[in-house]
Amino acid sequence: MTQRTPIRLTSRQFELIAKALADPRRMALLETIAGEAECPCQRLRDQFPVSKATISHHIKELVRAGLVDAHKEGQYLHCEVRREVLGAYTAELLRRTGRPSR
Amino acid sequence: MTQRTPIRLTSRQFELIAKALADPRRMALLETIAGEAECPCQRLRDQFPVSKATISHHIKELVRAGLVDAHKEGQYLHCEVRREVLGAYTAELLRRTGRPSR
Protein backbone atom coordinates (compact mmCIF):
# COMPACT_ATOMS: atom_id res chain seq x y z
CA MET A 1 0.00 0.00 0.00
CA THR A 2 2.81 2.36 -0.73
CA GLN A 3 1.90 3.96 -4.03
CA ARG A 4 -1.61 4.44 -5.23
CA THR A 5 -2.24 6.40 -8.42
CA PRO A 6 0.71 6.29 -10.79
CA ILE A 7 1.99 9.81 -11.18
CA ARG A 8 2.39 11.42 -14.56
CA LEU A 9 5.40 13.69 -14.88
CA THR A 10 5.51 16.72 -17.10
CA SER A 11 8.66 17.16 -19.17
CA ARG A 12 9.47 20.13 -17.07
CA GLN A 13 9.33 18.13 -13.88
CA PHE A 14 11.33 15.34 -15.47
CA GLU A 15 14.10 17.84 -16.18
CA LEU A 16 13.95 19.35 -12.73
CA ILE A 17 14.25 15.94 -11.13
CA ALA A 18 17.20 14.94 -13.29
CA LYS A 19 18.99 18.14 -12.38
CA ALA A 20 18.15 17.80 -8.71
CA LEU A 21 19.64 14.32 -8.66
CA ALA A 22 22.77 15.37 -10.49
CA ASP A 23 24.60 16.98 -7.62
CA PRO A 24 26.19 14.38 -5.33
CA ARG A 25 25.68 16.43 -2.20
CA ARG A 26 22.02 16.99 -2.96
CA MET A 27 21.62 13.31 -3.67
CA ALA A 28 23.21 12.54 -0.32
CA LEU A 29 20.80 14.92 1.37
CA LEU A 30 17.93 13.16 -0.30
CA GLU A 31 19.22 9.84 0.94
CA THR A 32 19.44 11.14 4.47
CA ILE A 33 15.92 12.51 4.27
CA ALA A 34 14.80 9.13 3.02
CA GLY A 35 16.62 7.43 5.85
CA GLU A 36 14.64 9.11 8.60
CA ALA A 37 10.91 9.01 8.50
CA GLU A 38 10.50 12.70 9.27
CA CYS A 39 13.75 14.53 9.03
CA PRO A 40 14.18 17.81 10.83
CA CYS A 41 16.30 19.98 8.68
CA GLN A 42 18.84 20.61 11.37
CA ARG A 43 19.92 17.00 11.54
CA LEU A 44 21.14 17.43 8.02
CA ARG A 45 23.46 20.17 9.15
CA ASP A 46 25.17 17.86 11.60
CA GLN A 47 25.90 15.32 8.93
CA PHE A 48 27.18 17.53 6.18
CA PRO A 49 29.99 20.05 6.21
CA VAL A 50 28.01 22.77 4.51
CA SER A 51 26.39 25.95 5.68
CA LYS A 52 22.73 26.16 6.52
CA ALA A 53 22.22 28.44 3.54
CA THR A 54 23.46 25.71 1.25
CA ILE A 55 21.22 23.11 2.84
CA SER A 56 18.26 25.43 2.55
CA HIS A 57 19.04 25.95 -1.10
CA HIS A 58 19.31 22.24 -1.82
CA ILE A 59 16.06 21.50 -0.07
CA LYS A 60 14.38 24.18 -2.09
CA GLU A 61 15.58 22.51 -5.26
CA LEU A 62 14.38 19.11 -4.08
CA VAL A 63 10.98 20.55 -3.29
CA ARG A 64 10.84 22.37 -6.59
CA ALA A 65 11.50 19.10 -8.36
CA GLY A 66 8.73 17.49 -6.37
CA LEU A 67 11.07 14.95 -4.82
CA VAL A 68 10.58 16.20 -1.31
CA ASP A 69 7.68 17.51 0.65
CA ALA A 70 8.59 20.09 3.27
CA HIS A 71 6.34 21.69 5.82
CA LYS A 72 7.30 23.93 8.65
CA GLU A 73 6.24 22.96 12.11
CA GLY A 74 7.05 25.63 14.62
CA GLN A 75 10.65 26.52 14.06
CA TYR A 76 11.49 23.18 12.52
CA LEU A 77 11.21 22.11 8.94
CA HIS A 78 10.10 18.58 8.31
CA CYS A 79 11.14 16.95 5.08
CA GLU A 80 9.76 13.83 3.57
CA VAL A 81 10.69 11.99 0.42
CA ARG A 82 7.95 11.57 -2.14
CA ARG A 83 8.64 8.05 -3.26
CA GLU A 84 5.84 8.02 -5.79
CA VAL A 85 7.63 10.82 -7.64
CA LEU A 86 10.91 8.95 -7.56
CA GLY A 87 9.07 5.94 -8.88
CA ALA A 88 7.45 7.97 -11.62
CA TYR A 89 10.84 9.37 -12.59
CA THR A 90 12.53 5.99 -12.91
CA ALA A 91 9.55 4.62 -14.79
CA GLU A 92 9.60 7.52 -17.22
CA LEU A 93 13.36 7.25 -17.64
CA LEU A 94 13.09 3.59 -18.53
CA ARG A 95 10.13 4.25 -20.79
CA ARG A 96 12.01 6.91 -22.74
CA THR A 97 14.97 4.65 -23.27
CA GLY A 98 12.94 1.55 -23.91
CA ARG A 99 13.22 -0.71 -26.88
CA PRO A 100 12.49 0.92 -30.24
CA SER A 101 9.85 -1.77 -30.75
CA ARG A 102 7.71 0.09 -28.28
CA MET B 1 16.08 -12.25 -22.34
CA THR B 2 16.99 -8.65 -22.13
CA GLN B 3 19.08 -8.34 -19.03
CA ARG B 4 21.17 -11.11 -17.59
CA THR B 5 23.50 -10.41 -14.67
CA PRO B 6 22.37 -7.46 -12.57
CA ILE B 7 25.03 -4.79 -12.79
CA ARG B 8 26.59 -3.29 -9.72
CA LEU B 9 27.35 0.41 -10.02
CA THR B 10 30.21 2.11 -8.25
CA SER B 11 29.42 5.39 -6.56
CA ARG B 12 31.52 7.09 -9.13
CA GLN B 13 29.50 5.66 -11.98
CA PHE B 14 26.28 6.48 -10.18
CA GLU B 15 27.37 10.13 -10.09
CA LEU B 16 28.46 10.16 -13.70
CA ILE B 17 25.14 8.74 -14.80
CA ALA B 18 23.15 11.27 -12.80
CA LYS B 19 25.13 14.09 -14.32
CA ALA B 20 24.87 12.67 -17.79
CA LEU B 21 21.10 12.51 -17.48
CA ALA B 22 20.83 16.02 -16.11
CA ASP B 23 21.22 17.92 -19.34
CA PRO B 24 18.00 17.92 -21.38
CA ARG B 25 19.78 17.89 -24.70
CA ARG B 26 21.94 14.97 -23.71
CA MET B 27 18.89 13.15 -22.44
CA ALA B 28 17.19 13.77 -25.77
CA LEU B 29 20.22 12.38 -27.57
CA LEU B 30 20.06 9.29 -25.41
CA GLU B 31 16.40 8.87 -26.27
CA THR B 32 17.15 9.12 -29.96
CA ILE B 33 19.92 6.59 -29.64
CA ALA B 34 17.51 4.32 -27.82
CA GLY B 35 14.92 4.81 -30.54
CA GLU B 36 17.02 3.42 -33.31
CA ALA B 37 18.59 0.03 -32.89
CA GLU B 38 21.97 1.14 -34.15
CA CYS B 39 22.21 4.85 -34.44
CA PRO B 40 24.81 6.37 -36.72
CA CYS B 41 26.01 9.50 -35.12
CA GLN B 42 25.22 11.64 -38.08
CA ARG B 43 21.51 11.04 -37.81
CA LEU B 44 21.69 12.82 -34.51
CA ARG B 45 23.02 15.89 -36.22
CA ASP B 46 19.98 16.07 -38.45
CA GLN B 47 17.61 16.02 -35.53
CA PHE B 48 19.31 18.50 -33.24
CA PRO B 49 20.37 22.06 -33.89
CA VAL B 50 23.81 21.64 -32.43
CA SER B 51 27.26 21.39 -33.91
CA LYS B 52 28.99 18.09 -34.44
CA ALA B 53 31.53 19.05 -31.80
CA THR B 54 28.77 19.32 -29.26
CA ILE B 55 27.27 15.99 -30.25
CA SER B 56 30.65 14.37 -30.05
CA HIS B 57 31.13 15.80 -26.60
CA HIS B 58 27.75 14.59 -25.35
CA ILE B 59 28.32 11.11 -26.68
CA LYS B 60 31.65 11.02 -24.95
CA GLU B 61 29.94 11.84 -21.68
CA LEU B 62 27.30 9.19 -22.23
CA VAL B 63 29.99 6.62 -22.92
CA ARG B 64 31.98 7.75 -19.91
CA ALA B 65 28.93 7.23 -17.75
CA GLY B 66 28.51 3.79 -19.25
CA LEU B 67 25.07 4.59 -20.61
CA VAL B 68 26.06 4.15 -24.21
CA ASP B 69 28.31 1.82 -26.08
CA ALA B 70 29.97 3.34 -29.12
CA HIS B 71 32.13 1.62 -31.68
CA LYS B 72 33.43 3.02 -34.89
CA GLU B 73 32.68 1.16 -38.06
CA GLY B 74 34.46 2.65 -40.99
CA GLN B 75 33.81 6.34 -40.83
CA TYR B 76 30.59 5.95 -38.92
CA LEU B 77 30.12 5.75 -35.22
CA HIS B 78 27.48 3.36 -34.00
CA CYS B 79 25.90 4.06 -30.67
CA GLU B 80 23.84 1.72 -28.60
CA VAL B 81 22.10 2.23 -25.30
CA ARG B 82 23.16 -0.04 -22.48
CA ARG B 83 19.82 -0.74 -20.92
CA GLU B 84 21.26 -2.89 -18.17
CA VAL B 85 23.14 0.15 -16.92
CA LEU B 86 20.03 2.29 -17.03
CA GLY B 87 18.26 -0.44 -15.13
CA ALA B 88 21.04 -0.64 -12.58
CA TYR B 89 20.88 3.12 -12.12
CA THR B 90 17.15 3.25 -11.48
CA ALA B 91 17.41 0.26 -9.15
CA GLU B 92 20.20 1.89 -7.18
CA LEU B 93 18.34 5.19 -7.07
CA LEU B 94 15.27 3.52 -5.64
CA ARG B 95 17.35 1.48 -3.25
CA ARG B 96 19.07 4.57 -1.88
CA THR B 97 15.81 6.34 -1.30
CA GLY B 98 13.96 3.30 -0.08
CA ARG B 99 12.07 3.02 3.13
CA PRO B 100 14.14 3.48 6.30
CA SER B 101 12.95 0.04 7.34
CA ARG B 102 15.27 -1.36 4.70
Add this chain to the structure above:
DNA sequence: CAGGTTGTTAGACGGTTGTAAAACTATTGT
Protein backbone atom coordinates in the same frame (compact mmCIF):
# COMPACT_ATOMS: atom_id res chain seq x y z
C1' DC C 1 11.30 41.96 26.00
C1' DA C 2 16.00 39.86 25.31
C1' DG C 3 18.60 36.27 23.57
C1' DG C 4 19.05 32.04 21.25
C1' DT C 5 17.78 28.80 17.67
C1' DT C 6 15.94 27.63 12.89
C1' DG C 7 15.51 28.49 8.52
C1' DT C 8 15.43 32.00 4.29
C1' DT C 9 17.14 35.47 1.14
C1' DA C 10 20.43 38.34 -1.25
C1' DG C 11 24.77 39.01 -3.08
C1' DA C 12 29.26 37.55 -4.43
C1' DC C 13 32.85 34.30 -5.89
C1' DG C 14 34.86 30.30 -8.24
C1' DG C 15 34.43 26.24 -10.59
C1' DT C 16 31.93 23.54 -13.86
C1' DT C 17 29.81 22.88 -18.27
C1' DG C 18 27.17 23.34 -22.76
C1' DT C 19 28.31 25.38 -26.96
C1' DA C 20 30.64 26.71 -31.25
C1' DA C 21 34.61 27.68 -34.51
C1' DA C 22 38.59 25.95 -36.29
C1' DA C 23 42.08 22.78 -37.06
C1' DC C 24 42.95 17.95 -37.31
C1' DT C 25 42.53 12.68 -38.24
C1' DA C 26 40.52 9.03 -40.66
C1' DT C 27 37.75 6.95 -44.07
C1' DT C 28 35.38 6.61 -48.56
C1' DG C 29 34.70 7.65 -53.50
C1' DT C 30 36.10 9.40 -58.00
Add this chain to the structure above:
DNA sequence: ACAATAGTTTTACAACCGTCTAACAACCTG
Protein backbone atom coordinates in the same frame (compact mmCIF):
# COMPACT_ATOMS: atom_id res chain seq x y z
C1' DA D 1 45.88 11.87 -55.38
C1' DC D 2 42.08 14.89 -54.51
C1' DA D 3 37.96 15.90 -52.55
C1' DA D 4 34.23 14.95 -49.63
C1' DT D 5 32.34 13.06 -45.46
C1' DA D 6 32.46 11.62 -40.31
C1' DG D 7 34.06 12.40 -36.05
C1' DT D 8 37.61 14.30 -32.52
C1' DT D 9 40.20 17.72 -30.09
C1' DT D 10 41.47 22.20 -28.71
C1' DT D 11 40.43 26.52 -27.30
C1' DA D 12 37.49 30.08 -25.85
C1' DC D 13 33.38 32.01 -23.99
C1' DA D 14 28.97 32.61 -21.70
C1' DA D 15 25.85 30.75 -18.60
C1' DC D 16 24.89 28.07 -14.78
C1' DC D 17 25.48 26.36 -10.16
C1' DG D 18 27.27 25.06 -5.50
C1' DT D 19 28.98 27.47 -1.85
C1' DC D 20 29.69 30.98 1.66
C1' DT D 21 28.92 35.24 4.43
C1' DA D 22 25.85 38.39 6.12
C1' DA D 23 21.59 40.19 7.02
C1' DC D 24 16.98 38.93 7.83
C1' DA D 25 12.43 36.79 9.59
C1' DA D 26 10.08 33.62 12.55
C1' DC D 27 9.81 31.01 16.61
C1' DC D 28 10.70 29.51 21.36
C1' DT D 29 12.26 30.29 26.28
C1' DG D 30 13.67 32.62 30.25
